[in-house]
Amino acid sequence: MIISRAANSKFRALSLIRCYRKRVKSQISHVNQVKDRQNDLFKPQEVKMRAESPDSVEKKLKKLGFKSLEESGSSEELFVDYLNSSPSPFKKSRSELDKLKKSGAENQNDASNRMELLFDFMLEESEREIKRLDSMGPVQMQKLQNQHIEAQRGFEGDRRNINSEKELERAIFKDLEQASNAQDSERSLLPNTERMFRVLSDLNMRKLASAGIISPDQMVGAFEASKVIPLRNIRLRGVLLAGHLIYSLGRVRMDPVNESFYIEALVYYGFYKKALELFNSNRRKVNQRWWYEMGMMICLRANHLAQFDRLLQLTMDSFGSDYVAPRILRTAIRKKLYIRDYVGSGTLTDLFTKMTATYGWRPSKIESRDNSKSLYFTNEVQADQFLNQKEQPTELDYVALIQYHFFRKRKDEALMLLLKLAMLPDMDKELLASVMWKLKIHLLQSFDVLKNELQASFSTETDFPISLLQEAFKTAQLQSGIHELPQQHKHILFDNISAVALHPSLVKHVEDLADELLKGLDKFESKGSGREYSLKIQNVLKALLKNDKEVPALELLNKVEKPLEDEENHSTQFTKANAHHYAVFVDYYSAKAQNTKVANDIISYENKIERLVTNVNEKGIKYNAMLLSSLLQHYRKTGNLDNCFNIINTILNYKANPETDDRFGHLLSFFERREITKPLYLEIWKCFALYYSYFDNGLGVTELRSNHGAWTRNVSKERAKINVHPACxxxxxxxxxxxxxxxxxxxxxxxxxxxxxxxxxxxxxxxxxxxxxxxxxxxxxxxxxxxxxxxxxxxxxxxxxxxxxxxxxxxxxxxxxxxxxxxxxxxxxxxxxxxxxxxxxxxxxxxxxxxxxxxxxxxxxxxxxxxxxxxxxxxxx
Known part of the structure; x- marks a missing residue:
C-alpha cells in the first residue's frame, strides 16, 4: 500500500499521542499533626451560646416604651413623626396631622394618592409659614427660631442615655433634618417650605412630572405659594421648581402675568435660552409694553445686545419713543459702555435725560410701587394697566450713570449728567449732598477742582447749577467731617475728579484714613462688616507694598491669618485672611521679578510666591478668581505653562495629566462658589495663545527672516519644557x-x-x-x-x-x-x-x-x- 507523504505524517502524529490520567488530590494531609485530626473537620460542629429568650427580650423592650412594629401603616406614622420634627418654632395643627395619618391608613393600597395627601399637608404648612414670615418679618422669625432651638437642646444630649422610644425617634429625626440641611450655610427661615422644595427638586431631577405622584393642581398650588414668599432668592427657587414641573407636562401654559414670574426665575438662574423662547412665543399675543420691557431685560442679562437693539426699536415704534423703563436704560447703558459702544451709550443717555424732562423724577426714598405686598388682579386688563405704569427716574439712576461714564473715562458725559441732575426741579440741598457723598466728590481737596472741570467742559449756563453743587459739596463735607481734617493731612485728598471715579478701592482707603485721623486713632479698627474689614486689610496691604514696606505687610498678613476675635466678645470670630489678601502679594512679587535682571532676585521672588501658594493650601483658604488670575499671569510671564494648565484644567473641570504632579487639585474648593470672571477668562485665553505659539500649526514656512534659526531653536527649547497640555x-x-x-x-x-x-x-x-x-x-x-x-x-x-x-x-x-x-x-x-x-x-x-x-x-x-x-x-x- 502506497501512503502519501501528507497521510504518512498524519499517521505518525496520531501514533505519538499519549493519554494521561488526572491525578486525584488526596483528601488526607501530609502533615502528621493535621492528619490525626482530619476526620474531625467533617463532623457536625456545635456552637454553644448563652442568651436570653425572645420573650424576655421583648418584655424588657416594652418596659422602655417600645411597641411591636406592624408593617401596615407604620411608614405613614413614621413620616408624620418626621414632619413633626421640623425645627419650626410653631406647632403643627394636631387635627391636620391626625387627618393625614388617618387618610394615609385608609389609602394604603394607593401609593400615588398617599403622596398627594402628604404633599397637600406640606403645601398647607408652607402657606402658613409664608404668611407668618410676611406678617412678622425675617428678624422676628429668626429670633423665635433661635429660642426654639435653645429649647430643643434637651433632646440633643448624650445618645448613650436614650431611655425611651420617643427619645430615640427624636434623635433619629434630628439627625435626618440636620443631614438634609448640611449644605445650607445658615438655617432656613422656612423649613417646611424648604422640605417641599426638596420634593419638587427630586421630581424635576428624576423627570417625574407626568408620573402622577403629585397632581397638576398641586404643582400650581406650589407655584402660587412660592410667588408670595417675601425673600427673593427663596421665592425664585420655588417658582423655578414648580414652574418647570408645570411646563414639563407639555399640555399646560400659564397666563402672561404668571409666566412672567417663571421667566424671571429662569433668567435669575441663567436659563436664558428658555426664557427667550417663552418671551418670543407670546410676544405677538400679549403685545404690551411691560412684556417687551421684560424681553429687553432678558436680552441684556443674556448679553444678546443685538437682539436688545432690535427689540428696543420695536418697542419705541409700537408704544412711543419718549419712554423706556429707567432700570432697562441703566442696564443697557452699562452694557454699551462695557463693550465700548459709545454711540449706543450716548443715544440711550440722551433718551434718559429727555425722559426725565418729560415725565419728571422722584427721590429714591419714595417708592413708586409697593412691592412689599402681594397684588391680586381680577382680569388681565387690570394687570396690564398696573404693569404698564410708567416709572420715574430717581437720583440714584443718575448716580449710577455718572459712575458708568466715569468708569469708561467719558468725563464730559458724566459731568453733563451731574449738571442736569443739579438742575432738576425741586432738587433740594440735602438730596444733592447725598449724591455728592455717593459719588465721593466730597473727598476732593476743594470744590475748585470740580468747578474748574465743569467750566472747562461747559462754558455757558453753568453758574446756577455750579452754585447748587458748591452748597451740596459743603454740606457733604460737613456731614462726613472732612472739613475738620487738619491742614497737614489735606494732601491725602484728591486733586482730580477722574481719580475719584476710577479708583474706588483707593477712595475707600482715603475715607478710612481720614476717619481715623479725625478720631485720633493710632491703630486699625476692625469695626463694620466682615467684607468691609477685609477690604480695608487689602487696601492697607496694597499701600504698604506700593511703598516697598514688605516686612510690615507680611506682619499684617500673619496677623489676619489667625482667626480674629472681637475684643469685647472673645467667642465671636470676626474674619481671617482670604484669597484677595494673597493676590496682592502675588502681584507684588511677580512685578518685582519682572522688573529685575538679577537671577538670584528672580529666584527669590518666585520662591516667595511658591511659599504663598503652599500657605494657602495648608491653611485651607479658598481660591477666588482674583488670586487665580494673579497666579496665571505670573506663571504665564515666567513661561511656566505646566502650572498654568494645572490650574486651568482644574478650573474648567477637566482632569489634569496624571503623569504630572497635580499640585492644584485643591482648586476644587473654588467651585463651591463658581465665579469664573472675565479677567480670569482673559488670562486663560492668553495662556492658550502662548501655548499654541510654541507648536507648529501645519502651515509651514511662508517667509524666511534673518532670525529664523534662533527663533526655531528657542521655540524647540520652550516646547521641551511643557509636560502639561490643555484638556480642551x-x-x-x-x-x-x-x-x-x-x-x-x-x-x-x-x-x-x-x-x-x-x-x-x-x-x-x-x-x-x-x-x-x-x-x-x-x-x-x-x-x-x-x-x-x-x-x-x-x-x-x-x-x-x-x-x-x-x-x-x-x-x-x-x-x-x-x-x-x-x-x-x-x-x-x-x-x-x-x-x-x-x-x-x-x-x-x-x-x-x-x-x-x-x-x-x-x-x-x-x-x-x-x-x-x-x-x-x-x-x-
Missing part, C-alpha cells in the same frame, strides 16, 4: 465662556480670540465666532481684526502655491527662499486681479465671511460641514 480646545473654551458662564467679551477680548483662532487655522469656526460677535453680543469686528483674518488667509494661499511649486519638477532645484518669493508674487497678483481675498467697503465683515468660505470650498471642502456644526453649537441657526 479653543472651541470648547469659547462655548463654555459665553454660553455656560455668560461672559460678555469686549472688543479687545474679541481681538485676542480672533487672533488665536487664525493662528491655529480653525477657519471653519471663525464664521460662527464673527456671527455670534455681531448678531448676539452686538459688537462689530474692527478693521484690525478683519485685516488679521485676511492676512491669515493670504498666508494659506502662499503655502498652497509654495507646495505646488515644490511639486513641479522644473522648480524643485531652486532654493526655498526663491520659491516662497515666487509664491508670494503669484498670490499678490491674484489679490490685485480680484480672484481671491476680495475687498468691500460697504460690508467688510460679510466680505471676510465670503473670503473664508471661498477658501474652504476651494481647498478644504471637507470642513464646510463644520461651519454649520459650529453655528449649531452656538445656537445661531
Amino acid at each position: 480646545d479653543y472651541r470648547t473654551l469659547f462655548k463654555t465662556m459665553v454660553l455656560e458662564d455668560n461672559i460678555l467679551p469686549d472688543t479687545y477680548f474679541y481681538q485676542l480670540i480672533i487672533k488665536a483662532l487664525v493662528r491655529v487655522r480653525d477657519w471653519s469656526y471663525i464664521p460662527a465666532l464673527l456671527k455670534y460677535m455681531s448678531d448676539v453680543n452686538g459688537i462689530e469686528p474692527d478693521e484690525k481684526s478683519l485685516r488679521f483674518i485676511n492676512g491669515g488667509l493670504r498666508l494659506e494661499y502662499i503655502a498652497i502655491e509654495r507646495e505646488m511649486l515644490i511639486s513641479d519638477k522644473e522648480e524643485i532645484h531652486k532654493c526655498l527662499t526663491s520659491l516662497m518669493n515666487r509664491a508670494r508674487r503669484i498670490v499678490e497678483n491674484q489679490i490685485k486681479a480680484g480672484t481671491i481675498l476680495k475687498e468691500s467697503h460697504d460690508n467688510d465683515k460679510q466680505q471676510i465671511l465670503e473670503n473664508i468660505l471661498d477658501f474652504l470650498k476651494e481647498y478644504r471642502s471637507d470642513e464646510l460641514i463644520k461651519v454649520n456644526l459650529a453655528l449649531e453649537e452656538l445656537d445661531l441657526n
Whole structure:
C-alpha cells in the first residue's frame, strides 16, 4: 500500500499521542499533626451560646416604651413623626396631622394618592409659614427660631442615655433634618417650605412630572405659594421648581402675568435660552409694553445686545419713543459702555435725560410701587394697566450713570449728567449732598477742582447749577467731617475728579484714613462688616507694598491669618485672611521679578510666591478668581505653562495629566462658589495663545527672516519644557465662556480670540465666532481684526502655491527662499486681479465671511460641514 507523504505524517502524529490520567488530590494531609485530626473537620460542629429568650427580650423592650412594629401603616406614622420634627418654632395643627395619618391608613393600597395627601399637608404648612414670615418679618422669625432651638437642646444630649422610644425617634429625626440641611450655610427661615422644595427638586431631577405622584393642581398650588414668599432668592427657587414641573407636562401654559414670574426665575438662574423662547412665543399675543420691557431685560442679562437693539426699536415704534423703563436704560447703558459702544451709550443717555424732562423724577426714598405686598388682579386688563405704569427716574439712576461714564473715562458725559441732575426741579440741598457723598466728590481737596472741570467742559449756563453743587459739596463735607481734617493731612485728598471715579478701592482707603485721623486713632479698627474689614486689610496691604514696606505687610498678613476675635466678645470670630489678601502679594512679587535682571532676585521672588501658594493650601483658604488670575499671569510671564494648565484644567473641570504632579487639585474648593470672571477668562485665553505659539500649526514656512534659526531653536527649547497640555480646545473654551458662564467679551477680548483662532487655522469656526460677535453680543469686528483674518488667509494661499511649486519638477532645484518669493508674487497678483481675498467697503465683515468660505470650498471642502456644526453649537441657526 502506497501512503502519501501528507497521510504518512498524519499517521505518525496520531501514533505519538499519549493519554494521561488526572491525578486525584488526596483528601488526607501530609502533615502528621493535621492528619490525626482530619476526620474531625467533617463532623457536625456545635456552637454553644448563652442568651436570653425572645420573650424576655421583648418584655424588657416594652418596659422602655417600645411597641411591636406592624408593617401596615407604620411608614405613614413614621413620616408624620418626621414632619413633626421640623425645627419650626410653631406647632403643627394636631387635627391636620391626625387627618393625614388617618387618610394615609385608609389609602394604603394607593401609593400615588398617599403622596398627594402628604404633599397637600406640606403645601398647607408652607402657606402658613409664608404668611407668618410676611406678617412678622425675617428678624422676628429668626429670633423665635433661635429660642426654639435653645429649647430643643434637651433632646440633643448624650445618645448613650436614650431611655425611651420617643427619645430615640427624636434623635433619629434630628439627625435626618440636620443631614438634609448640611449644605445650607445658615438655617432656613422656612423649613417646611424648604422640605417641599426638596420634593419638587427630586421630581424635576428624576423627570417625574407626568408620573402622577403629585397632581397638576398641586404643582400650581406650589407655584402660587412660592410667588408670595417675601425673600427673593427663596421665592425664585420655588417658582423655578414648580414652574418647570408645570411646563414639563407639555399640555399646560400659564397666563402672561404668571409666566412672567417663571421667566424671571429662569433668567435669575441663567436659563436664558428658555426664557427667550417663552418671551418670543407670546410676544405677538400679549403685545404690551411691560412684556417687551421684560424681553429687553432678558436680552441684556443674556448679553444678546443685538437682539436688545432690535427689540428696543420695536418697542419705541409700537408704544412711543419718549419712554423706556429707567432700570432697562441703566442696564443697557452699562452694557454699551462695557463693550465700548459709545454711540449706543450716548443715544440711550440722551433718551434718559429727555425722559426725565418729560415725565419728571422722584427721590429714591419714595417708592413708586409697593412691592412689599402681594397684588391680586381680577382680569388681565387690570394687570396690564398696573404693569404698564410708567416709572420715574430717581437720583440714584443718575448716580449710577455718572459712575458708568466715569468708569469708561467719558468725563464730559458724566459731568453733563451731574449738571442736569443739579438742575432738576425741586432738587433740594440735602438730596444733592447725598449724591455728592455717593459719588465721593466730597473727598476732593476743594470744590475748585470740580468747578474748574465743569467750566472747562461747559462754558455757558453753568453758574446756577455750579452754585447748587458748591452748597451740596459743603454740606457733604460737613456731614462726613472732612472739613475738620487738619491742614497737614489735606494732601491725602484728591486733586482730580477722574481719580475719584476710577479708583474706588483707593477712595475707600482715603475715607478710612481720614476717619481715623479725625478720631485720633493710632491703630486699625476692625469695626463694620466682615467684607468691609477685609477690604480695608487689602487696601492697607496694597499701600504698604506700593511703598516697598514688605516686612510690615507680611506682619499684617500673619496677623489676619489667625482667626480674629472681637475684643469685647472673645467667642465671636470676626474674619481671617482670604484669597484677595494673597493676590496682592502675588502681584507684588511677580512685578518685582519682572522688573529685575538679577537671577538670584528672580529666584527669590518666585520662591516667595511658591511659599504663598503652599500657605494657602495648608491653611485651607479658598481660591477666588482674583488670586487665580494673579497666579496665571505670573506663571504665564515666567513661561511656566505646566502650572498654568494645572490650574486651568482644574478650573474648567477637566482632569489634569496624571503623569504630572497635580499640585492644584485643591482648586476644587473654588467651585463651591463658581465665579469664573472675565479677567480670569482673559488670562486663560492668553495662556492658550502662548501655548499654541510654541507648536507648529501645519502651515509651514511662508517667509524666511534673518532670525529664523534662533527663533526655531528657542521655540524647540520652550516646547521641551511643557509636560502639561490643555484638556480642551479653543472651541470648547469659547462655548463654555459665553454660553455656560455668560461672559460678555469686549472688543479687545474679541481681538485676542480672533487672533488665536487664525493662528491655529480653525477657519471653519471663525464664521460662527464673527456671527455670534455681531448678531448676539452686538459688537462689530474692527478693521484690525478683519485685516488679521485676511492676512491669515493670504498666508494659506502662499503655502498652497509654495507646495505646488515644490511639486513641479522644473522648480524643485531652486532654493526655498526663491520659491516662497515666487509664491508670494503669484498670490499678490491674484489679490490685485480680484480672484481671491476680495475687498468691500460697504460690508467688510460679510466680505471676510465670503473670503473664508471661498477658501474652504476651494481647498478644504471637507470642513464646510463644520461651519454649520459650529453655528449649531452656538445656537445661531
